[in-house]
Amino acid sequence: MGTAATEFEEFVNVARPRLMRALAASRGLDRAEDGTAEALSFAWEHWDGVRAMANPVGYLYRVAVSRTRPRRTVVLPAPEAIGATEVEPGLVPALLALPNGQRAAVWLIYGCAWTYAEAAEAIGISVSAVGNQLRRGLDRLRKELEVETHA
Numbered sequence: 001m002g003t004a005a006t007e008f009e010e011f012v013n014v015a016r017p018r019l020m021r022a023l024a025a026s027r028g029l030d031r032a033e034d035g036t037a038e039a040l041s042f043a044w045e046h047w048d049g050v051r052a053m054a055n056p057v058g059y060l061y062r063v064a065v066s067r068t069r070p071r072r073t074v075v076l077p078a079p080e081a082i083g084a085t086e087v088e089p090g091l092v093p094a095l096l097a098l099p100n101g102q103r104a105a106v107w108l109i110y111g112c113a114w115t116y117a118e119a120a121e122a123i124g125i126s127v128s129a130v131g132n133q134l135r136r137g138l139d140r141l142r143k144e145l146e147v148e149t150h151a
Contacts, residue, residue, distance in 0.1 A: 015057045025107035035064030058121035094144040102137030
């Protein structure tokens with residue numbers, strides 16, 4: 001295998017799970033697979049440009065979002081399907097009730113462990129706007145789940 005192919009294969013091993021997890025919140029698990037495949041296909045076709053990017057996974061998230069149609073009703077994956085254990089039963093319905101921007105910020109920062117900068121680039125908003133969306137989303141989740149502290 002050539003160097004570019006090997007480098008791309010290593011990139012896919014890191015990028016694929018991150019894309020799948022990030023897309024699952026907005027597209028559902030089945031569409032997340034489709035979106036990830038679309039994004040990685042795009043990445044291979046444009047590998048020279050993609051590998052030079054500061055945040056290629058964030059860019060590919062945007063590619064996947066633009067190439068997949070959202071469901072009318074967002075379906076989050078079951079917590080155990082993404083390796084989350086001991087999740088508050090009311091969390092998934094509470095996340096689904098959040099506006100799209102707040103849900104995306106909460107999911108990418110806490111569910112996918114993305115940085116504010118990565119989430120901002122992926123969503124297409126500023127880092128401070130991610131912070132605002134995250135704060136509002138967490139406030140709504142705390143209220144919905146009747147949590148009074150920042151535990």
